[in-house]
Amino acid sequence: MTFGHPVVTKIRPHVDRPKESNGKGTFDCHMMISEPKKWVKEFQKAGCDLYCFHYEAAVDSTAAESPEANTDKKTNPKEMIRYIHEQGMRAGIAIKPGTDVDVLYEIFDNSNKEEVPEMALVMTVEPGFGGQKFMADMMPKVQALRKRYPELNIEVDGGLSEKTVDTAAEAGANVIVAGSAVFGAKDPAHVIAKLREAVNKRR
Numbered sequence: 001m002t003f004g005h006p007v008v009t010k011i012r013p014h015v016d017r018p019k020e021s022n023g024k025g026t027f028d029c030h031m032m033i034s035e036p037k038k039w040v041k042e043f044q045k046a047g048c049d050l051y052c053f054h055y056e057a058a059v060d061s062t063a064a065e066s067p068e069a070n071t072d073k074k075t076n077p078k079e080m081i082r083y084i085h086e087q088g089m090r091a092g093i094a095i096k097p098g099t100d101v102d103v104l105y106e107i108f109d110n111s112n113k114e115e116v117p118e119m120a121l122v123m124t125v126e127p128g129f130g131g132q133k134f135m136a137d138m139m140p141k142v143q144a145l146r147k148r149y150p151e152l153n154i155e156v157d158g159g160l161s162e163k164t165v166d167t168a169a170e171a172g173a174n175v176i177v178a179g180s181a182v183f184g185a186k187d188p189a190h191v192i193a194k195l196r197e198a199v200n201k202r203r
């Protein structure tokens with residue numbers, strides 16, 4: 001599990017859930033875990049505003065607990081999104097580098113708004129650890145999402161820094177996760193300001 005560090009935290013008002021955050025930004029929890037449904041309530045209690053799970057991991061948790069009883073372990077992100085919304089949080093859905101962006105279209109095109117997340121997260125490194133190299137070849141996914149959903153919150157995570165943020169922002173990302181670039185900086189506030197600036201000048 002990792003906690004994202006979104007430096008651009010304003011979720012666009014028209015996609016906001018009724019329960020607003022506390023005015024101090026959005027507590028965006030990126031759940032890089034295999035059974036994301038298990039932790040939804042715990043994280044809601046802990047103050048999470050936006051619960052982001054992986055498309056690849058959205059397997060029914062009951063089925064995952066009893067594999068022998070599970071004959072069709074199928075991905076069910078819609079159920080996850082509805083469940084997150086029912087707990088009063090916003091939902092995000094993440095895809096790993098090897099996952100096609102097309103899998104998200106069915107999810108965002110759904111006419112049932114309770115099953116539509118407020119954010120898409122395009123991983124720009126393989127999930128695992130900080131300090132990896134930004135994968136610029138993920139940008140076509142961001143561009144495709146931005147073209148199809150002009151108002152969507154699109155997050156990128158992995159290898160973002162002052163050097164790479166322009167590429168991501170130019171492609172259409174408006175929520176930037178940065179680990180080592182911020183926490184390893186002499187002046188984290190300056191880096192955060194630069195990352196924000198890169199996004200804001202394109203909005």
Ligand SMILES: O=C(CO)[C@@H](O)[C@H](O)COP(=O)(O)O
Nearest residue numbers: 127128129130131159179180
């Ligand atoms: O958890 C992950 C990747 O597994 C990311 O959230 C990274 O931790 C971000 O760190 P940097 O790439 O910015 O150092």
